[in-house]
Amino acid sequence: MNNHDLKLYFIMGSANVHKRPPLEVLEEALQSGITMFQFREKGPDALTGQAYEIFAQSCQKLCKQYHIPFIVNDDIELALKLGADGIHIGQDDFPVAVIREKIGDMLLGVSVHTKDEVHTALQYAADYVGIGPIFATTSKSDAKPPSGTEFLQQVRSEHPDLPIVAIGGIDESNAQLVFKAGAHGIAVISAICESVNIKDTVLTLTSIQPS
Ligand SMILES: C=C1C=NC(C(F)(F)F)=NC1=N
Ligand SMILES: [Mg+2]
Numbered sequence: 295m296n297n298h299d300l301k302l303y304f305i306m307g308s309a310n311v312h313k314r315p316p317l318e319v320l321e322e323a324l325q326s327g328i329t330m331f332q333f334r335e336k337g338p339d340a341l342t343g344q345a346y347e348i349f350a351q352s353c354q355k356l357c358k359q360y361h362i363p364f365i366v367n368d369d370i371e372l373a374l375k376l377g378a379d380g381i382h383i384g385q386d387d388f389p390v391a392v393i394r395e396k397i398g399d400m401l402l403g404v405s406v407h408t409k410d411e412v413h414t415a416l417q418y419a420a421d422y423v424g425i426g427p428i429f430a431t432t433s434k435s436d437a438k439p440p441s442g443t444e445f446l447q448q449v450r451s452e453h454p455d456l457p458i459v460a461i462g463g464i465d466e467s468n469a470q471l472v473f474k475a476g477a478h479g480i481a482v483i484s485a486i487c488e489s490v491n492i493k494d495t496v497l498t499l500t501s502i503q504p505s
Pocket of ligand 2: 383
């Protein structure tokens with residue numbers, strides 16, 4: 295993984311798309327130029343059992359066709375079973391040490407909300423950290439209050455080489471602020487899932503520069 299892989303990190307589960315089939319949304323996003331994908335199947339209507347695994351496999355197959363890293367949120371067993379490119383975890387989900395031991399050199403992304411959590415992520419060689427929610431989000435029911443770019447700026451200045459992706463309410467209107475604050479990339483759910491023109495949205499978001 296390189297920092298550019300984090301540039302436009304699309305996260306999706308079946309609950310995030312309403313207008314069109316999820317796999318159509320993912321394929322259009324891949325064709326338009328997202329740089330990384332996270333499979334995040336959560337919530338009361340999430341798929342389960344075989345349908346869940348088949349959906350994940352279908353997403354992984356599309357990512358492989360477009361040579362885009364396929365990351366699984368939280369579900370380590372699924373990530374190992376599929377041979378995913380990586381896993382993303384929150385620190386309330388599992389001790390990071392346990393994860394690193396289980397996944398070997400698979401990409402490891404860790405959500406961080408405090409400096410201690412940043413140090414834990416570094417201790418277990420996280421490949422990137424997720425910081426947010428930067429702005430108010432509707433995609434995560436148990437999200438913490440929006441932190442703005444303050445913590446993001448602090449982490450970037452204290453750990454200049456640590457790959458950082460920002461998440462939470464990010465779209466075309468505020469993405470440049472986030473890059474200026476030091477994020478290497480932005481993670482989005484609704485900005486793409488609810489877009490009326492996915493190609494335009496992806497092209498706009500991937501063309502944003504910090505300067
Ligand atoms: C809760 C999350 C926080 N950050 C990220 C990412 F953007 F990938 F870093 N993914 C999540 N699922
Ligand atoms: Mg989690």
